[in-house]
Amino acid sequence: MGSKEEEFQKRLLSTFKIEAGDHLKTISAGLLEIERMESPEGHLETVETIFRASHNMKGAARAVNMRDIEAICQSLEDVFDMWKQEGINRSSEVFDLLYHSLDVIRMLLSPLDGKEITIDGNKVSNLIERLSGIKTMRIYDTISFTRGESLLNKETILMSDADVVRIPLARISSLLLQAEELLSVKLLSSQHSADIREVADMFEIFKNELKKVCSKDESFNRVEGHIKSMERRLLTIKKSVQQYSRSLNRMVDNLLDDTKMVMMSPVSTVLEGFPLLVRNISNEQGKAVDLIIQGGGIEADRRILEGIKDPLIHIVRNCIDHGIERPEDRISLKKAEKGTIKIIVSQLDNRKLEILITDDGMGIDINMVRASAVSAGIISQEEADSLSEYEAMSLIFHSGVSTTPVITDISGRGLGLAIVREKIEKLNGSIILESHLHRGASFRIILPLTIATFRGVTVCVSGHIFVIPLINIEQVIRVKRDDLKTVENKETITLDNRPLSFVRLSGVLELTNIKRKTEDQDFIPVLILNGLDKRIAFGVDEIMKEDEFFVKGLGRQLLRVKNIEGAALLGSGKPVPVLNVTDLIRSVLKGSYATPELMAPEEKGVKPGKGSILVVEDSITSRILLKNILESAGYSVKTAVDGIDAITTLKTGDFDLIVSDIEMPRMDGFDLTAKIRGDERLDELPVVLVTALEKREDRERGIEEGANAYIVKSSFDQGNLLEVIRRLI
Missing domain, CATH: 3.30.565.10 (Histidine kinase-like ATPase, C-terminal domain)
Structure with missing residues (x-):
C-alpha cells in the first residue's frame, strides 16, 4: 500500500471513530431517556432516533471494514426495529445488555487510539446471540473481556473426544507449505542419484579405455589396485545414495499425502x-x-x-x-x-x-448477448452476425455484457x-x-483437486526450460514439418481430420528462435493445450520429461507477469518458470497466430471518462469513502448530506450522475429520485442508489421511483460501482 493510500486510510478511520463516538452518545442518551420515562408518550420518536443512529454507525463500520462493530450494530438495529413495531421491553436486564453492547463497541474502537485491547471473536458472537435473545428474553450472563490478552490465541484446544485435536487452520496451512517445499529436496535427491550413476558409468568407461591403452605398461599394475579400490568405493556410494534417495522419496510422498489429506474438505x-x-x-x-x-x-x-x-x-x-x-x-x-x-x-x-x-x-437469449456485446463496443454488428452460436455464447464472459x-x-x-x-x-x-x-x-x-504441487511437463524453447501443468495438456504428438499447412497466413496442423491452429511457443513468449539440432529433423514436438474452451497446438524444441513440481509465486514485485504463473525448482536446484496456459492461449487469440475460427474479440477495458458526480450521503465516513473512490477514478465530485441539500446543490451546478443513499434525514433517497424525475431539466440525470436496504420491496420502489441502478452496501464493491457509472454516463 502506498503512502498516500495509508494516509487516506488513517484519515478515514479517524473520521469513523469521531462519527461512531457521536452515534454512541446519541444511543446512550436515548436509552437513558427511554428507561427513565414513566409514560410511553414520546417513546416512538426517541426509538426512531436511536434506530437511525445504529443504522448509520453500521453503514460507516462497513465502509472501514470493521465487521464486528457492523454486526453488533445490526443486532441493535433489529432490537430497536422490534421496539418500533411491538413496543419496548423495559426489563432492566435488557437495558443492561444494551449498555454493555455499547461498551463493547467502544472497546473495539480503542485500537484506533493505539490501545492494546483484544476481544475474542467468539465472545462477540455470543453477544450478538444474546441481543437476538431479547425477543424471547433469553438473557445470559454478562460477557467479560480482558485487556492485553487475546482469547483467540489458544493454539491447540482439546475437544471432548480425546482422539481429536483442534488446531488453527493457519498453522495447518503453514505445515502443508513446508511439506510441499520438501518436494524440491526430493527432486534434488533424485538428481544426485542420477548424477552418481552417470559418474559410475563414466568411471567404468574410463577404466576399460585405460586397460586398452596401458595394460602392457608395468606402471599400470601399480595403479590397478587403486583403480579397483576407487571402483568399490564408488559402487558403495552409488548404492547408498540410491537407497537414501528411495527412502527420502517415500517419506516425502507419504508426508505430502498425509498433509494434503488434512487440507482436504468435502x-x-x-x-x-x-x-x-x-x-x-x-x-x-x-x-x-x-x-x-x-x-x-x-x-x-x-x-x-x-x-x-x-x-x-x-x-x-x-x-x-x-x-x-x-x-x-x-x-x-x-x-x-x-x-x-x-x-x-x-x-x-x-x-x-x-x-x-x-x-x-x-x-x-443468444441474440440479446450479441446485442449487448455490440452495445458495449466489444465487437461490431458485422462481427456479431458472423459468430457461431457457440462463439456468441462465450461473449457472456466479457466485461460489460449483460x-x-x-x-x-x-x-x-x-x-x-x-x-x-x-x-x-x-x-x-x-x-x-x-x-x-x-x-x-x-x-x-x-x-x-489440489494446488501448489502439480504434475507438469518440462519443455525446452529457444534454449530456455519451462514447465507446463499437465492438467492443461490434452495430447503430446510429433508433427512432420511437411504436414504444416497455411490457411490465410496462419499455420495449422490436422488432428483427428480437423484443422487445428499451430503456433511456436517461442513466438508467443517473444524469445529469439535459436536453431537447434531438432530444427534439422523432420518432426516437430507439439503439445495440444486447452484453455478458455479452446485447443491450440504449440510447437517446442524439445519435450523433456514429466514430473511433480512445487510452484511458488514470484513475489510482490512480480505479482502479475504475462504468460507466467510462478516458478518451480528442477532436480538440479535450478528455478524455471511455470507457464500460465490460459494466458498463453489468450495471447494467441489476441495476437497474430490464431486462425479466424479461434479469434475471440479482445476485451476492451474502457477507462471511465471524466464527469461530474454528486454524492448524497448523511454518514460522513461513507461520504468521504465514496468521494475518494470516485475522485481516484478521475471524476469531479461534490457532496450533499441529504436530499434537501442535494436539490439545492443541483440548482447551482451541472452534474452527469448522482450517487445517493436512501435513509437520510429531511428527504430520503426515494423522494430525491422522484423529485429529480419530476423536474424537466433533470429527468434524464442518472441516479444510482447505494443503500443498506436489502428487501425486495425497497428494490422495486427504487426502480419505480426512477433509479437507474440499485446497489446494496452489504455486497458493495468499488469496481462494480465504477463499472455501473461508466455504463450510465
Missing part, C-alpha cells in the same frame, strides 16, 4: 449455506425454486474450495435472477410451478474436479460472469456455458 462445506441463499433470493424475487445438491461428499483442497465459493454463489444468484421464471410464467410455459437448480459435483480423475450447475429456466436492462445488486452490471471466469482461471480451472432457450442453462467448471 465440497459440501462451501455448499452448506446455499439452500438458505436460494430460499432468500427466490423469496425476494417472488419465485419458487428447489435446490438439489449431489456429490457434496467429494473432497478437494480447502484452498480450492475457498476460491470457488464466490463464483458459485454468483452463478446460483444468476440462475435465480436471470434463469428461473416466476410461477405464473412457468405455468404458462407448461413447466412445473417450482423451478429447479442442480449442483452436481464429480471427480473426473485423480487430479480434476467437475462442478456442474444447471437450471430449468428460460435459458440465455442480458438484463435493470441494474440491481444481484445482476445487470455485466461484470459478474467476467469476474467468475477470472477467479476460476486463477485456480487453474475453466468454465464452459451451454444454454437452450426456454429449457435452461448449465455451467461446467473444471478445477484441479
Whole structure:
C-alpha cells in the first residue's frame, strides 16, 4: 500500500471513530431517556432516533471494514426495529445488555487510539446471540473481556473426544507449505542419484579405455589396485545414495499425502449455506425454486474450495435472477410451478474436479448477448452476425455484457460472469456455458483437486526450460514439418481430420528462435493445450520429461507477469518458470497466430471518462469513502448530506450522475429520485442508489421511483460501482 493510500486510510478511520463516538452518545442518551420515562408518550420518536443512529454507525463500520462493530450494530438495529413495531421491553436486564453492547463497541474502537485491547471473536458472537435473545428474553450472563490478552490465541484446544485435536487452520496451512517445499529436496535427491550413476558409468568407461591403452605398461599394475579400490568405493556410494534417495522419496510422498489429506474438505462445506441463499433470493424475487445438491461428499483442497465459493454463489444468484421464471410464467410455459437448480459435483480423475450447475429456466437469449456485446463496443454488428452460436455464447464472459436492462445488486452490471471466469482461471480451472432457450442453462467448471504441487511437463524453447501443468495438456504428438499447412497466413496442423491452429511457443513468449539440432529433423514436438474452451497446438524444441513440481509465486514485485504463473525448482536446484496456459492461449487469440475460427474479440477495458458526480450521503465516513473512490477514478465530485441539500446543490451546478443513499434525514433517497424525475431539466440525470436496504420491496420502489441502478452496501464493491457509472454516463 502506498503512502498516500495509508494516509487516506488513517484519515478515514479517524473520521469513523469521531462519527461512531457521536452515534454512541446519541444511543446512550436515548436509552437513558427511554428507561427513565414513566409514560410511553414520546417513546416512538426517541426509538426512531436511536434506530437511525445504529443504522448509520453500521453503514460507516462497513465502509472501514470493521465487521464486528457492523454486526453488533445490526443486532441493535433489529432490537430497536422490534421496539418500533411491538413496543419496548423495559426489563432492566435488557437495558443492561444494551449498555454493555455499547461498551463493547467502544472497546473495539480503542485500537484506533493505539490501545492494546483484544476481544475474542467468539465472545462477540455470543453477544450478538444474546441481543437476538431479547425477543424471547433469553438473557445470559454478562460477557467479560480482558485487556492485553487475546482469547483467540489458544493454539491447540482439546475437544471432548480425546482422539481429536483442534488446531488453527493457519498453522495447518503453514505445515502443508513446508511439506510441499520438501518436494524440491526430493527432486534434488533424485538428481544426485542420477548424477552418481552417470559418474559410475563414466568411471567404468574410463577404466576399460585405460586397460586398452596401458595394460602392457608395468606402471599400470601399480595403479590397478587403486583403480579397483576407487571402483568399490564408488559402487558403495552409488548404492547408498540410491537407497537414501528411495527412502527420502517415500517419506516425502507419504508426508505430502498425509498433509494434503488434512487440507482436504468435502465440497459440501462451501455448499452448506446455499439452500438458505436460494430460499432468500427466490423469496425476494417472488419465485419458487428447489435446490438439489449431489456429490457434496467429494473432497478437494480447502484452498480450492475457498476460491470457488464466490463464483458459485454468483452463478446460483444468476440462475435465480436471470434463469428461473416466476410461477405464473412457468405455468404458462407448461413447466412445473417450482423451478429447479442442480449442483452436481464429480471427480473426473485423480487430479480434476467437475462442478456442474444447471437450471430449468428460460435459458440465455443468444441474440440479446450479441446485442449487448455490440452495445458495449466489444465487437461490431458485422462481427456479431458472423459468430457461431457457440462463439456468441462465450461473449457472456466479457466485461460489460449483460442480458438484463435493470441494474440491481444481484445482476445487470455485466461484470459478474467476467469476474467468475477470472477467479476460476486463477485456480487453474475453466468454465464452459451451454444454454437452450426456454429449457435452461448449465455451467461446467473444471478445477484441479489440489494446488501448489502439480504434475507438469518440462519443455525446452529457444534454449530456455519451462514447465507446463499437465492438467492443461490434452495430447503430446510429433508433427512432420511437411504436414504444416497455411490457411490465410496462419499455420495449422490436422488432428483427428480437423484443422487445428499451430503456433511456436517461442513466438508467443517473444524469445529469439535459436536453431537447434531438432530444427534439422523432420518432426516437430507439439503439445495440444486447452484453455478458455479452446485447443491450440504449440510447437517446442524439445519435450523433456514429466514430473511433480512445487510452484511458488514470484513475489510482490512480480505479482502479475504475462504468460507466467510462478516458478518451480528442477532436480538440479535450478528455478524455471511455470507457464500460465490460459494466458498463453489468450495471447494467441489476441495476437497474430490464431486462425479466424479461434479469434475471440479482445476485451476492451474502457477507462471511465471524466464527469461530474454528486454524492448524497448523511454518514460522513461513507461520504468521504465514496468521494475518494470516485475522485481516484478521475471524476469531479461534490457532496450533499441529504436530499434537501442535494436539490439545492443541483440548482447551482451541472452534474452527469448522482450517487445517493436512501435513509437520510429531511428527504430520503426515494423522494430525491422522484423529485429529480419530476423536474424537466433533470429527468434524464442518472441516479444510482447505494443503500443498506436489502428487501425486495425497497428494490422495486427504487426502480419505480426512477433509479437507474440499485446497489446494496452489504455486497458493495468499488469496481462494480465504477463499472455501473461508466455504463450510465
